[in-house]
Amino acid sequence: MMQLVYDSLTGNVRRFAEDVSRQLGGMPLFAVSKAQDLPDDDYLLLTYTFGTGGVPASTQAFLQQRAAGLRGVVSSGSFHWGQNFARAADVIAGQYGVPVVAKVNKAGSAADRMRVLAWINEQEERAGNSKDVEDVN
Structure with missing residues (x-):
């Protein structure tokens, strides 16, 4: 079963991850600071x-x-950074060969959230672990 692992500085990523987890009926959710608790499953x-576009040291x-x-990456950022917007996703994807x-x-x-939910559902279906997405509104 796919899991969600997040790293959040301001709480934005944590809230996004919690929303995605909730919409998937409580998909397992872990902070990178609790890596020792993470089962050896895909995430x-x-x-x-x-x-200006870096990957956090904790990540x-x-x-x-x-x-x-690691099966995929989502990154947050601010549009005002222009070409460096959410660039951590590009860096991680390039280093580890996973999709953004x-x-x-x-x-x-x-x-x-719908984009992320659709990707997770596709991965779960491929693995034979279909998840039902709850109402996102």
Whole structure:
């Protein structure tokens, strides 16, 4: 079963991850700071972009320990950073050979959540673990 792993500085990514988890009926959700509690299953990483396009040190440290289950990445950012908007997703995708599932502005929108939910559902169906998405409104 897919899990959600998040790293959040301001709470935006945490709220986004909690919303996605709730809409999937309580999909397992872990903070990178609790990596020791993460089962050895596949996961979607949700993180933020630090500074002018960097991957947070806490996310980097987590990936050094637990990269094996990484299946995709979502990053938040702010549109005002232009080409560096949510760039952490591009960096992680390039380093680990996984898809960028979404780049979200701050705490994301309903459309962002639907994009992530659709990707998770596709992955779960491929693995034979179909999840029902709850109403996102």
